[in-house]
Amino acid sequence: MQSTLPLPDTDALAHSEQLAAALRDEIRTQGGAIPFSRFMELCLYTPGWGYYSAGASKFGASGDFTTAPEMGGLFAATVANALAPVFGQLGPQARLLELGGGTGAFAEALLLRLAELQALPARYAILEPSADLRQRQRERLQQNLPAEIGGRVEWLDRPFDDDWEGVVFANEVIDALPTPRFVINAGEVYEETVALDANDQFVRATAPADMLLNGAVRHLERYLDKPFADGYRSELLPQLPYWLQAVAGGLKRGAMLFVDYGYSRGEYYLPERDDGTVRAFYRHHVHNEVYLWPGLQDITASVDFTAMAEAGLHAGFDLAGYCSQASFLLGNGLDQVLALADERTDDVGRVQLREEVKKLTLPSGMGERFQVIGLQRDVDFEPSFELGDLSWRL
Numbered sequence: 001m002q003s004t005l006p007l008p009d010t011d012a013l014a015h016s017e018q019l020a021a022a023l024r025d026e027i028r029t030q031g032g033a034i035p036f037s038r039f040m041e042l043c044l045y046t047p048g049w050g051y052y053s054a055g056a057s058k059f060g061a062s063g064d065f066t067t068a069p070e071m072g073g074l075f076a077a078t079v080a081n082a083l084a085p086v087f088g089q090l091g092p093q094a095r096l097l098e099l100g101g102g103t104g105a106f107a108e109a110l111l112l113r114l115a116e117l118q119a120l121p122a123r124y125a126i127l128e129p130s131a132d133l134r135q136r137q138r139e140r141l142q143q144n145l146p147a148e149i150g151g152r153v154e155w156l157d158r159p160f161d162d163d164w165e166g167v168v169f170a171n172e173v174i175d176a177l178p179t180p181r182f183v184i185n186a187g188e189v190y191e192e193t194v195a196l197d198a199n200d201q202f203v204r205a206t207a208p209a210d211m212l213l214n215g216a217v218r219h220l221e222r223y224l225d226k227p228f229a230d231g232y233r234s235e236l237l238p239q240l241p242y243w244l245q246a247v248a249g250g251l252k253r254g255a256m257l258f259v260d261y262g263y264s265r266g267e268y269y270l271p272e273r274d275d276g277t278v279r280a281f282y283r284h285h286v287h288n289e290v291y292l293w294p295g296l297q298d299i300t301a302s303v304d305f306t307a308m309a310e311a312g313l314h315a316g317f318d319l320a321g322y323c324s325q326a327s328f329l330l331g332n333g334l335d336q337v338l339a340l341a342d343e344r345t346d347d348v349g350r351v352q353l354r355e356e357v358k359k360l361t362l363p364s365g366m367g368e369r370f371q372v373i374g375l376q377r378d379v380d381f382e383p384s385f386e387l388g389d390l391s392w393r394l
Contacts, residue, residue, distance in 0.1 A: 006283045008296055019049040019295040024196060033193035033205050036235075036278075041178035043294045045129065051295055052130050052176070066284075067172050068259070068325070068366060069106035072356045074337055075329070076109035079257070082332040082384040083110075083167055084119035086255050089379045094121045094254070095166035097159065099173045099247060101126040104137035106171065111149050113337070121166060124153045127247075159249040168247055168256040174308070175260050175300040177243065181276060182209060182217050183233040189214045192233065194291070202291035212238050223306070224269060234269060234276035235301050241311040248315060256317065256375040259325060262303030263371075264393040277302035305373050306394045312375035320374035321385020322394055326367030329360055331387030 008016065023042055027034050044051045068075040087094050101107055107124060114120045128134045134155050141150050181192035183206055191213055195205035209217070216238035221227050228234075237243075248256065262268065268277070280290045282297035290299050309319050323331070334357065341353050359365040374381050385391075 005285050005287065005292075008293060012296055013293070015049065015054070016293045016296050019043070019046060022046065022049070023194075023202070023294060024200060027194065027196055033195040033207060035207075036181040036192045036194055037178040039194040039202075040290075040299050043299055044176060044178070046295070049295050051298055052133075054132070054295060067102060068360060068370070069102055069109070069171060071359060072353065073105075073109035073112075074334065074341065074353065074356050075360055076106045077113040077337040077341075078329045078332050078334045079106075079169070080110045080113035080117065080119075081337065082328070083169075083255075083257070084114060084117040085383065086167060086379050086381055087114070087119040087121055090165045090254060092122055093165065095123040095125060095160070095164050096121045097125045097127060097156075097166065097168045097247070099127050099168065099170035100176075101128050101133065101137045102171075103133070104140035107137065107153065108141055108144050111145060111152070115149055120149065120152065122152065123166075125156045125160070126153065127156045127159060159247050160251075161249055163250040163252050165253040166251065167254050168251065170247075170257075171259045173260070174237075174240075174258060174303045175262070176298070177237060177240075179235040179237055179278070179301045180213055181233065181235045181278065182213060184217075184228045184230055186230060187227070189217045220265070220269060223265060228269075229271065229274070232271075232274045234273070235278060236304065237307060240307055241314045244308075244311040245315045248317075251377065253378040255320065255377070255379055255381040256312065257372070258303075258308060258374075259328075259370060259372050260303045261370050262305050264322075264390070265304055265306035266393070268302065268304045268306075303371070305371055308373050309375075309391075309394045312373075315375075317375035317377050319391060319394075320376040320381035321389045322371065322373045322391045323385050323388045324368050324390070325370035325372055326361040326363075327388025327390075328372040328385070332384055334361070 023039065042050065045053055047053050098107060107126060111120065111124060126137060128137065141153055183190050183192055189209040190206040191209045193205045193207050194202050197203045216236050220236065278290055278299065278301045279286055279288055280292065280297045280299050305322060309322065312319060338353060338357060342350050345353065361367040374385055
């Protein structure tokens, strides 16, 4: 696999080796193995060294992947169409909390469209763990937003801890939550761990699952109405309900909107998907060598959207809807947003806009691979999911 990937430069490899050395030290101090979730956490979020904590470019042509907001403004403007009625129900005191702001492209396009719709929130907060990305977001929004709009933007180190009303939004965030992995052995649940071989290389290992992971796997089996076969290996997020409650904080009234790649539970845990969904992204290459070059590549897992719905209900929200990204965008006025964008550009720009639409909506792009789920509390967010609602699959 390594031979098919572009090689990092010398400085990047040295950076990776520093993090790899820290990982080996932790493995040794923890008795020879650490949970895969801990390995993933350290690879992504170790201060100064982790993938999301260091300063390397992650988005766009020079990065490792391209998210929907980084393609252009159509995605965010269409999301604004969906959220505007919610802000209308909540009134001028409403807030928006974005989890992970990328380059700031989403916030820029969303706020400009909400301004056109006269539905601006009083506060737009970005919860961003990366100091480098915060700085990029701040520079972009200061440069591209009118002062009256940009003045509403703030950056947080933690979710709102007071009572509030508004919207939580996250695009491609849940896939990067450090996830436990499990494997079935002789009918028993084990947790996948990361150990070191005789050459000090990272290798798979297992340990008996704790009560939380064991209970979560048995819950999956009851839901699917059949046990996992011996050797079946996958991942799940037993901590998801606690994470969702934490990011909602004191949200008393409003909605939550999550966009990510994933499946309903029945599709996620198909018998043939017996090695799970964890993979790595490096320079627009998707591969399975997740131990390769710690800190230089993204590590992700697909989202179990049934688990998202369960977590939302557990937190006191109702399910507003669940559908593909294509259905969500088409159902919330993507054609209208495209027509407005056409008026503001030239012929070359119109060609680029149509390419953007194709990537966002076609099955060969993001249209079916990415899913959208909405949760609501004392607001009506259901109209945003009227086209192609797949809640019955959950």
